[in-house]
Amino acid sequence: MSIPEKFRAFFLDWPEAEGGKPVGKLGEIGPSALPEGDVVIRVSHTTMNYKDAMMVKGIGYRIKDFPFVPGIDLAGTVVSSGSPDFKAGDAVVLNGYGAGEHFAGGFAQYARARAEWLVPAPAGWDAADCMAVGTAGISAMIGALELEKHGVAPGKGPVLVTGAAGGVGSFSIAILAAMGHQVLASTGRMEEADYLKSLGAAEVLPRSEFENGPDRPMLPKRFAGCIDAVGGKTLSTVISSMDERGTIASCGLAGGNSFTASLIPFFLRGVRLIGVEGGHGPIAERREVWARLPKLVGRERLRAMTTRHVISEIPGLAELVLAGRQRGRAVIDVNG
Ligand SMILES: NC(=O)c1ccc[n+]([C@@H]2O[C@H](COP(=O)([O-])OP(=O)(O)OC[C@H]3O[C@@H](n4cnc5c(N)ncnc54)[C@H](OP(=O)(O)O)[C@@H]3O)[C@@H](O)[C@H]2O)c1
Structure with a gap:
């Protein structure tokens, strides 16, 4: 299965008016908005980090190409893979490595990434659990x-x-x-x-x-x-x-x-x-994190510190995070 011609995303666009800053909107984009990469992922969930909130509000962005899809974290299922490390149907997680900062990230139904940035989702954890992290x-x-x-x-x-x-x-x-x-x-x-x-x-x-x-x-x-x-x-x-x-x-x-x-x-x-550099560190460190974290923080505790949202709530969530009023973690269903 390939990426559809059009799919849903929350993206930043450049307004027609001169001297503005990027404006976030919910709409449709095509595969050309995605970066190069050997793995295509059908995204299930993403999340709102502080960095995402800044991007959504056009604060401190360094992007030049629009439409741009924010979202530094995503979890979903592999659709196709050119890497022997992953196959269609695998549950995977991507955190950082430039996603949602320098190229399209998790606020869309599809993503493309390099296999070396991906980790398998921990056994027994679904995409929403991974995004709570x-x-x-x-x-x-x-x-x-x-x-x-x-x-x-x-x-x-x-x-x-x-x-x-x-x-x-x-x-x-x-x-x-x-x-x-x-x-x-x-x-x-x-x-x-x-x-x-x-x-x-x-x-x-x-x-x-x-x-x-x-x-x-x-x-x-x-x-x-x-x-x-x-x-x-x-x-x-x-x-x-x-x-x-x-x-x-x-x-x-x-x-x-x-x-x-x-x-x-x-x-x-x-x-x-x-x-602490949590966004671009060595993948070996990531694997250690993903191996230890589920043993320390069970799903019940994970859910106690998480609120659940749908993609249309992104602008409001960004405001909440920047105002320091979001409690714990906000998980976003990109298909909701
Ligand atoms: N090093 C990395 O790789 C990395 C990765 C992720 C995040 N970060 C950074 O870590 C920070 C927290 O991220 P987060 O995702 O936890 O954000 P968050 O959910 O918005 O939490 C930030 C917390 O800081 C406190 N706070 C907010 N404004 C404050 C102020 N003016 N003075 C003092 N305390 C204030 C609030 O806690 P209380 O209400 O409890 O006081 C707020 O809940 C951000 O700066 C983010 O960029 C860094």
Whole structure:
């Protein structure tokens, strides 16, 4: 079976008016909007990441060719494959590698990709489950693996998660709690405290404790580790609050894309700051993530942190995510 002449997509188009920015619309596109690739996928589900929300709203885009299909994550079934690694009917997942950023991604009923970017869907998980994970869940898992590699073992001390009620944050809590850590969750939405505790947080802290930055280079030692989805002044406060040899996995910038910090905690406490790159990393790292994650986060917990949507809801979802009001992860049925 080949790709139909027309299929449904949410895409960005360039308005006729001069000086505008891309406009998102639901409509039909053809195979020429898809990139080169040896595997054709019938997409079942996608998701709304922070990056997708920015793209949908025309913020920070670098694309020149329209129509353009956003969506950095997709899950579906192989229609045809020129690679021995995949065959028609296989359930596959694509996260990142430029999908939805540099070439057409998951907000369409069909996608084309290179086989080396694909991973098989975990046994027993459907496409919606895989998209509940998405790039946010992958980054949270990479962050947890980094803490593990740097000696942040369960029992060493509390581990902080910032931006806790968002996608990266929700996954970080669930993963770290399942690994046996005492997880402290920082949120600007204290009304979500019960939700955060249901994911495994031992304690919920208000965002205001961190968001103004530290008033001195070193604050009392509070955390053995941290997965930070916020950045900015929050990250500065976290650096000053780490215990000896504490490790921070820096995942996100929801609160600011730069920070200033004293170097003193790095030299006197041996604090480590590790960057997490969840969108384009080596496929071996992806395979490790997909092998470990389902053992830590079961389908029931996955569904507790997920809302389900259809493709026409994309513009509203993007607004919600950019306003920091989406709880957990948003999964989108592209055929709904
Ligand atoms: N490194 C990577 O490869 C990678 C991968 C995925 C995502 N990211 C980045 O990670 C960040 C989080 O992504 P996400 O998908 O989890 O987004 P999200 O679902 O929108 O969550 C972001 C959370 O950050 C908090 N927040 C929002 N605005 C804030 C502000 N002004 N100050 C302080 N906290 C604020 C909110 O949590 P509370 O309401 O709980 O406070 C919000 O839920 C984004 O910056 C995204 O670009 C990076």
